Every structure is written in structure tokens, then in C-alpha cells.
Amino acid sequence: MHEGSGEHFATTHWSVVMAAHDSPRALERLLRAYWGPIYAFLRRSGYARPEAADLTQEFVAKVMIERRLAAQADPERGRFRTFLRAALRNFLIDQNRRSTASVRAAPDRPLSLEASEMDVAEPGDAADPGEAFDRQWAASVLSAAVDRLARECRRDGLARHWEAFEAAVLIPAISCAEPPTYADLAPRLGAADGDEVSALVHTVRRRFRKVLADVVSQTAESPEDVEQELAYVRAVLGVP
Numbered sequence: 001m002h003e004g005s006g007e008h009f010a011t012t013h014w015s016v017v018m019a020a021h022d023s024p025r026a027l028e029r030l031l032r033a034y035w036g037p038i039y040a041f042l043r044r045s046g047y048a049r050p051e052a053a054d055l056t057q058e059f060v061a062k063v064m065i066e067r068r069l070a071a072q073a074d075p076e077r078g079r080f081r082t083f084l085r086a087a088l089r090n091f092l093i094d095q096n097r098r099s100t101a102s103v104r105a106a107p108d109r110p111l112s113l114e115a116s117e118m119d120v121a122e123p124g125d126a127a128d129p130g131e132a133f134d135r136q137w138a139a140s141v142l143s144a145a146v147d148r149l150a151r152e153c154r155r156d157g158l159a160r161h162w163e164a165f166e167a168a169v170l171i172p173a174i175s176c177a178e179p180p181t182y183a184d185l186a187p188r189l190g191a192a193d194g195d196e197v198s199a200l201v202h203t204v205r206r207r208f209r210k211v212l213a214d215v216v217s218q219t220a221e222s223p224e225d226v227e228q229e230l231a232y233v234r235a236v237l238g239v240p
Contacts, residue, residue: 017080021071030070031060034084036121037136041088044123044132059091081137085130131236138236145212146170152211153204164189164197165204
């Protein structure tokens with residue numbers, strides 16, 4: 001895969017889910033959005049990296065494509081990620097049953113999983129498969145929001161604002177480092193002082209909240225659901 005799952009996640013809402021069984025393009029978007037959470041779930045289920053990659057391919061090929069999983073989803077019965085996670089659990093139960101009877105055939109490969117992408121999708125210190133799935137899903141939401149925000153800032157002539165936000169907020173958060181002071185960033189950004197940097201960052205921070213809410217809303221069913229999902233993303237990722 002040459003594009004990150006986060007970039008595609010922003011287009012993965014119920015209209016795409018419902019169209020996936022008839023539209024190859026919609027199906028591709030769905031697969032690219034969710035392969036990371038699927039892989040993380042399998043890794044935390046105890047499978048080594050190569051086997052988890054193979055099982056990801058098999059689940060996508062046999063369950064999501066061959067059995068037309070998206071066509072069975074119903075937005076009135078809950079979130080698609082919850083539905084998908086349950087299907088994945090059932091898939092593993094079937095795998096365990098079959099493993100005692102026969103050797104699994106080599107899976108079809110509807111996705112090209114690159115090592116760097118699997119590195120990003122590793123489950124880290126998630127306590128269980130469900131938490132690993134949800135963390136990767138939340139990370140995909142966050143990644144989609146960040147990618148979209150960067151594009152919008154550059155489009156709207158806010159490249160300097162984005163640079164300030166990236167340096168003051170994004171990079172420290174990703175690296176778990178102490179953020180630099182606005183005063184320290186001012187010379188690097190060509191700003192008069194820390195107050196000017198603060199204003200630049202605040203502008204992008206406001207945009208970020210709106211973009212994140214919009215990305216989440218594309219997989220939600222109501223304004224209340226959006227608020228719950230936003231709170232869930234923050235809780236899963238451990239961000240305020």
C-alpha cells in the first residue's frame with residue numbers, strides 16, 4: 001500500500017460502508033482504512049508478525065470481500081468498527097477450529113502490506129486484542145485529522161501557522177517529549193516573540209478541533225454520538 005491508512009480513513013463513513021459491496025473503489029477505501037486495526041487485533045491475539053499479516057490478508061479476502069461483510073452491516077445496530085471487531089473474533093474462532101483439522105492454505109493478497117506500515121500498526125502495550133484494535137482505530141482517526149489539517153493550512157496560506165503548531169504541539173506529542181516554549185520557537189519561525197507564536201498555534205488548534213470532530217462525524221450517527229466518539233478517541237490515545 002503506498003498511501004497511509006489514515007489518509008483514507010476520513011472517507012470511511014456509513015455511505016462508503018454500505019456502498020462497498022457494489023463499488024470496488026468504496027471497498028478499497030474500506031480495506032485501507034481498517035486493515036491496521038485488524039492487524040493490531042491479530043498481533044495482540046498472540047500471532048507472530050508474519051502470521052498476523054497472513055491472517056489479515058485472509059480475513060480481508062475471505063470475510064470482507066468474498067462473504068461481502070459490509071453488506072451485512074447495519075448502521076442502526078451500532079458502529080461499524082464494533083461490527084467488524086465481532087466478525088474478526090468469529091473469524092479467529094473458525095481459524096482455531098480449522099487449524100486442528102487441516103493446514104491453512106496460502107491467503108489471497110488483496111492488500112500489499114509493507115513492513116513500515118506494519119510497524120505503525122503494531123499493538124504496543126495494549127492489554128488485549130480489543131484494546132489493540134481500538135487504539136489503532138483511534139490512531140487512524142487522529143492521523144486522518146492531522147493529514148487533512150496540514151493540507152488545509154497549506155491551501156489557505158497558513159503554512160507558517162501549521163509549522164508553529166507542528167513544532168509546539170504535534171512533534172512533542174508524537175515523541176512524548178517536553179514541548180518547547182513559544183519564546184524558544186519564535187526565532188525559528190521568524191516570529192516577533194512568544195505571543196505571536198501562541199497566536200499562530202491557537203489558530204491551528206481551533207481548526208484541529210473542528211477537523212477532528214468532522215472526521216469522527218463521518219462514522220457517527222448523531223451529534224451525541226460524535227461527542228461520545230471524540231471522548232473515546234481521546235481516552236484510547238490518552239490525550240486531553
